[in-house]
Amino acid sequence: MSGSSGQGSDVFNGSADSADITTKGTGVAIRTIMLLGNPVLRTRCKAVPRSAREERARLARDLRDTLANFRTQRGFGRGIAAPQIGSTVRAIHIEPEIGGAMFNPRIVRRSRRTFLLWDDCFSFPDLLVRLRRHHTIEVAYEDAEGHRRTVKATGSLSELLQHEIDHLDGILAIDRAIDQKHIILRSELDRFTAGKGISL
Numbered sequence: 001m002s003g004s005s006g007q008g009s010d011v012f013n014g015s016a017d018s019a020d021i022t023t024k025g026t027g028v029a030i031r032t033i034m035l036l037g038n039p040v041l042r043t044r045c046k047a048v049p050r051s052a053r054e055e056r057a058r059l060a061r062d063l064r065d066t067l068a069n070f071r072t073q074r075g076f077g078r079g080i081a082a083p084q085i086g087s088t089v090r091a092i093h094i095e096p097e098i099g100g101a102m103f104n105p106r107i108v109r110r111s112r113r114t115f116l117l118w119d120d121c122f123s124f125p126d127l128l129v130r131l132r133r134h135h136t137i138e139v140a141y142e143d144a145e146g147h148r149r150t151v152k153a154t155g156s157l158s159e160l161l162q163h164e165i166d167h168l169d170g171i172l173a174i175d176r177a178i179d180q181k182h183i184i185l186r187s188e189l190d191r192f193t194a195g196k197g198i199s200l
């Protein structure tokens with residue numbers, strides 16, 4: 001990572017434009033995270049053509065570097081979707097489980113079995129949302145070079161992929177809350193769960 005102390009605050013400025021915040025000379029590409037309320041997060045994203053090699057390489061780099069920067073700044077985050085950096089195309093990046101960008105990902109199988117969890121999102125980092133995800137899924141996608149791949153995911157990787165793929169259709173975790181009372185501030189989780197007797 002850049003290690004530059006001046007970079008981090010810009011990432012959270014909520015700016016409507018998607019201008020790169022590239023750390024000059026280091027090749028690190030950190031882009032502004034789009035925040036809840038920005039219409040770009042509600043856009044249905046377009047497929048990335050397999051022939052668009054330069055676009056794929058640039059997106060893969062930007063997603064990787066922006067995710068790494070967020071983790072450094074906030075201490076959480078395992079995945080990011082292209083609309084979160086202002087690009088309305090079907091690309092996500094998962095780290096470390098996939099270790100790279102996934103283009104045009106599609107869920108091709110879902111288990112009937114589901115599980116409940118508290119979900120979070122870079123685009124509303126102070127919120128937690130109680131929701132239900134499929135326990136096991138299978139995802140077909142293309143890698144940065146355009147090779148077709150599939151991955152079978154269970155548990156935490158499964159819910160993460162469902163979260164990121166939802167972003168590509170303009171769907172946010174808050175849309176999937178089990179009810180309106182289960183959208184809470186991260187700082188109030190202990191108070192909320194103590195009051196409701198909910199076990200995590």
Ligand SMILES: [Zn+2]
Pocket residue numbers: 120121122123163167
């Ligand atoms: Zn998200």
